[in-house]
Amino acid sequence: MSQDILSTETNRRQLQQIIAGLSDGVIVLDPDQSILWANDAALAMHGVEHVSDLGANARAYTKRFALRYRNNHVVPVDSYPINRVARGETFSDVLVELTCAQDQEQRNWVHRVRSLVLADSRGEPESLVLIMDDVTDWASAEHRFEKTFSANPAPAVICRLSDLRYIKVNPGFLEMTGFTRDQVIGTSTYELDVLEQAENKELAKQRLREGATIPQMQAELRMADGSGKQVIVAGQPLELHDQPCMLFSFVDMEPRHKAEVALRQSEERFAKAFRLSPVPILLCGAGDQVVLDVNEAFLDTLGYPSEQVLGESIAQIDFFDDKNARTRLFSALEKIGSLDRIDVRVRKKDSELIDCAVSADTVNIQEKPCYLLVLMDITERKRTELELVSAIEEVMKDASWFSRTLIEKLANVKSVNSPRLPSVSFTDLTARERDVLGLICxxxxxxxxxxxxxxxxxxxxxHVATVYSKLDVHSRSEAIVWARERGLFAGAWRNKGQR
Structure with missing residues (x-):
């Protein structure tokens, strides 16, 4: 054996001993493309135990392992890193996803590969080396980030801090702004400045230069059509592909802004209708019945100054003539939420009594339940009705045979025109009071x-006064109508009709 050959073999053994324990995977090929040796890390990265499992040469290797790029495209056989180094190419940071064809579970690895060509003393290639890092965990984490970033409904973009160019954008940002992906990716933050109209622009720009967190702040973001949109913007530094970046996220404030404008306009319309209505209107809290607001018509009709009404409870103002009627009104309102044209008698500040038809409903003012009461003055109508009843009673003295028909007509008129609060039933009267009511009829x-x-x-x-109070009536004729509406004392009606 020549001295050169002996020296080469010695060098190879020493090199193998040095790299055997490295965490990087190393595969050594002969210039004839045969696979000479691989360390344990390289074998583990391929899911095999022996060098022979990698294949005898580069061609056999390509049949045993399938490679894809990170964009999921298949790596052509000629572009396999092992074939490239076999051709004497040097390269670095090639990312490939590797699958072992013999692995039934189809486990994947992600390798970052670089090559090294070792020459002999004459400059001829002596050993071809592939060096690879197992970046599977890193790639998996990056993949999860990519999916989360794309699926996040909150608009977001990522810019690289080294050159302040956008390298990622999610569908939420594109949908909100109307830009296309190509209009954003690769664009400088100077061309598409998301901080241009920020309320604290100087602080935001300083934090961006420092690669520090940018706190939430209001801003107006430019849209693709040149218009602006109100947003909340924030920036969070992060590492992506081993490069410092800034993640900008946004909250679209336009729906909230429109809702606030609509609410303000609705409140303005309500306030105008409330103030300008010629009918007395009162607003009070549902729980404590404290008066929150009244309109001018209420003050003019009842003769109260505003300072004696606002902030006082309805019980303290005491403008309902009948306390029982007031109690029944609010009890009914609490149960069913609204009332329509309920007859009540109201006392003005000067003690004059007026008849009102009260309609009420429950409204929410600043998320607080309130009652809105509308009082229609029907004093003249009531007076006309009472005069009519008195005239009928006068006629009935000499024409009792006419009474039953008139009372039925009057009962029908009362039931249509004068809705009433839920009141006492006939059984709520005492035995003596029932007797008195029957004789009245x-x-x-x-x-x-x-x-x-x-x-x-x-x-x-x-007894007659007590009956009037319980039935909430004010005359014999109203008591007769009350009983007739409920079909009471049928015998009395027949006897009265036979007189």
Missing amino acids: EGLADKEIAARLKLAPNTVRN
């Missing part, structure tokens, strides 16, 4: 009722 006067029931006239008057 027969058309008897107080003295006649006293004689029939053998009671003192004052006692009868007290």
Whole structure:
């Protein structure tokens, strides 16, 4: 054996001993493309145990292992790193995804590969070396980031800090701005400046230069059509492909801005309608019934100054003539949420009484439930009705045969025009009060009722007053209508009709 050959073999053994324990994978080929040796790290990166499992040469290797680029395109056989180094090429940082054809589970590895050509003393290639890093974990993490970044509905872009050019953009940003991917990727932050209209632009620019976190701040982002959109922008530094980058994320404030404008316009319309309405309107809290606001018509109609109404509870103002009616009104409102044209009697500041039809509904003011009460003055209508009833009663004194038809007509009118609050039923009256009501329906006067029931006239008057209060009526004719509406004292009606 010649001295040169002996020296070469010695050098190879020494080189193999040095690199055997390295974490980098190393495969050594002969210039004739045969695979001479591989360290344990290289074998593990291919999922094999012996050098022979890699194949006898570069051609056999390409049949045993399938390679793809990171974009999932198949690596042509001529471009396999082992074939490139076999041709004497030197290269670095080639990323390939490798699958072993013999692995039934189809496990994948990701290698970052570089080549090394060792020459002899004459400059001829003596050994061809492939050096590879197992970057599978890094690639897997990057893949998860890529999927998360693309799937994130929040608009986002990533710029490289070394040259401030955008290297990634997600669909959310493209959809929000109207830009295409090609219009963003590779563009400088000077051309597409996402911080140009930021409320604290100087701080944001300084943080970008320093590669530090950019706090959330309002900004106006330029759209593809030249218009602007209100957003919240923030920046977060990160490492991507071993390069320092800045992740810009955005919150589209346009829907919120439109909702705020619509809400403000709605509130303005409500306020104008509230103020300008000629009908008295009152707004109070649902829980405590404290008056929050009233319109001018309310103050003018009831004669109160605003300082004696605002901030006071309805009970303290005490403008409902009948406390029981007030209690029933708000109890009904609490149960069903709204009321339509309920007859109540209201006391003005000067103690004058007026009849009102109250309509009410539940509204939310600044997320607080409130009651909106609309009071329609029906005093004139009530007066006309009472005058009509009085006239009918006067006629009935001499034409009792006419009474049943008139009372039925009057009952129909009352039921259509005057909705009432839920009130007491007939069973809520005492036995004596029922007797008194029945005799009223027969058309008897107080003295006649006293004689029939053998009671003192004052006692009868007290019973009649109690019946009026419980039924929320104000005259004998209204009491008769109340009973007729409920089909009470049918015998009394028949007897009255036969008089």
